[in-house]
Amino acid sequence: MFTERFRSHHDAEGGLEALLGNSGKLAGKILKMKSWSSVEKKLRESPGGLARGVYIHVPYCDRICGFCNLNRTERGAADLDAYAAYIAGELKTFGAYPYIKEQPFSAVYFGGGTPTILSTEQLSRILGALHDNIPLTEDCEISVETTQHNLGVKKALALAALGVNRFSVGIQTFSGRGRKILGRTYNDQKALEELRELRAAFKGVLGIDIIYSYPGQSLEELSEDAEICVSSGIDSVSFYSLMIHKGSALYRSIGNGDIEFKRTVEWDRERHHLFYGKLKEGGFTLLELSKLARPGRDAYRYIHIQYENGDLLPLGSGAGGRLAGFRVYSMAPGRRFVSPVDKRHERYYRMLGEFQFGLYDAAKMAEGLAPETENAVREKLDELESLGFLNPAPGAGPGARVLSPDGVFWGNNIAVEVLGAAIHAAKKEKKVYV
Ligand code: SF4
Incomplete structure (x- = not known):
């Protein structure tokens, strides 16, 4: 079919x-946009009872991975103190509106880029502003996306003390060969050691990302990734078949013949079924099409709010969301695109x-x-x-x-x-x- x-x-x-x-x-939609004052008018009213979350975007990474097409840029000379102050200021501004302060939020998601490129102090400033200005449910899910080298146990525990209860760690593979192809920072041993240390220390929800079907991936390499997912005590795993995005370093390497890569649907399917089957055998169940979790361990509330068309307050450069009946795209301090839903x-x-x-x-x-x-x-x-x-x-x-x-x-x-x-x-x- x-x-x-x-x-x-x-x-x-x-x-x-x-x-x-x-x-x-999209261009036409942008030209037909509403002014920010239309949203502000609604924000002065009471909320309508929709499920609601906050999305905070940090668009910087300290190096760009060969396969990535996310909304991010190399950190370069970016002033991260100023960026943390900008987000903290946004939280204060939005927290003053009745629409925001009259109903608690049940999920907060730090995405990127790499949110943990910000130091513990910078993230503390943002989390402090979050708690001071935005009403949160008692069991609010506060998630942070991270690479391994930008986190570490000490930072994870400091953030946990400030309410972070869910980490999503980009690992991609534990194969040394695969990590080189995907441009990961640590070698295979270090990646595994750090994951085990983090799991032992952090009691909240711990999820990782795995990429399968990368160039030359053997079934043994993928089996080992699946076995580590099952044995390492993580709560959930996002598993994606490698996508080759135009303009990425990997796309160029394949195009100029440095990396050989021809895959068929059957080759991809075999790897998908192997990983999926091993995780199911290991007690994981389907949470999303590309996500498996141990039963009851990862609600991933943020994504449910998104698909239910709930309110997602978007903060930071490049953050998109839905607020008070409008689609809102935050471009930079003071610059937002708005269109009615x-x-x-x-x-x-x-x-x-x-x-x-x-x-x-x-x-x-x-x-x-x-x-x-x-x-x-x-x-x-x-x-x-x-x-x-x-x-x-x-x-x-x-x-x-x-x-x-x-x-x-x-x-x-x-x-x-x-x-x-x-x-x-x-x-x-x-x-x-x-
Ligand atoms: S760390 Fe994440 S967001 Fe940054 S380049 Fe790598 S995959 Fe993309």
């Missing part, structure tokens, strides 16, 4: 934009979110859809089940299905396939909602 695999949720989101006819229209887009984005978590409940997905559209979704789910991508989900209600291992592998394609059926039917009916 599928030939080219969508490897990440970003690909699926791109597929959704294409289906809605929004591709390539598109209800149609949000309806389908929510459906896309359901697919990310791997349990497809036809009844839930059909909520609010017009009859023909609902039928089109059900028929598409039946077809996907007949092709072996979905299985009935025992105990989860009539019509609910879970993904087979092939369904997980093709999960982002499946999401776009079902959304395509829904959007096509809705166009014919000329409406989305009943």
Whole structure:
């Protein structure tokens, strides 16, 4: 059914934009933007009760990894004291608005770049401003993305004392050869030692990132990565098939022949199933299409808020979010792009979110859809089940299905396939909602 695999949720989101006819229209959207005063007006009102989180972006890394296309830049001469002061100031400014201060936030996410490029003192300043100005639920999830060399046990414990209860550590592989190809800082032994030390010391949620299907990766190398994930006591693992982004160092090395890399879907699929199977055997369950976790150990609340179209207050240069009925993109101090949320887009984005978590409940997905559209979704789910991508989900209600291992592998394609059926039917009916 599928030939080219969508490897990440970003690909699926791109597929959704294409289906809605929004591709390539970003510039047009920006020109039609609202002024910041429209958002401010709403921020002076009371909140509407949506789930809510804070996203803090730190766009710097001390070196750029060969495979990366994230929104980041090499630190260079950036003034990190000034950046921490800017974020702390933003927290104070937003914390004064009724919309922010009248309802607690249940998740805070530091993403990047590398948030831990900031020193413990700089991060303390931000976390202090967070606690002083933003109401947080008692069990608020406070996550920090990090590389290993920018963290270390001492810093991790200092941040834990300030409320950080979840780290997501970019490791990518424990293979020495693979680490060289991916441009990681530590060698394999040091990476493993530091992970073990961190696990022993830090009692919160500890997740790591693993990349599979990198050039020349053997099944033995991947097996070893999977075994370390299971034995090291981590709580969750994000696992991504390597994406080769135009303009990255790896793209250039492959292009000029320094690194040989030709992979087929079958080669990728074999590695996916090996890793997924070993983690399942080791007691992990599917948390997201590209994330596995020990049961009950990693709620990853932040991502649920995002897919539920909750409020995500975006702070820092390059942070995007949703606030008080607007999409907000923070560019630099004092510069923000704002556009009103598109209800149609949000309806389908929510459906896309359901697919990310791997349990497809036809009844839930059909909520609010017009009859023909609902039928089109059900028929598409039946077809996907007949092709072996979905299985009935025992105990989860009539019509609910879970993904087979092939369904997980093709999960982002499946999401776009079902959304395509829904959007096509809705166009014919000329409406989305009943
Ligand atoms: S540390 Fe992370 S964000 Fe920075 S370049 Fe490497 S992969 Fe990208």
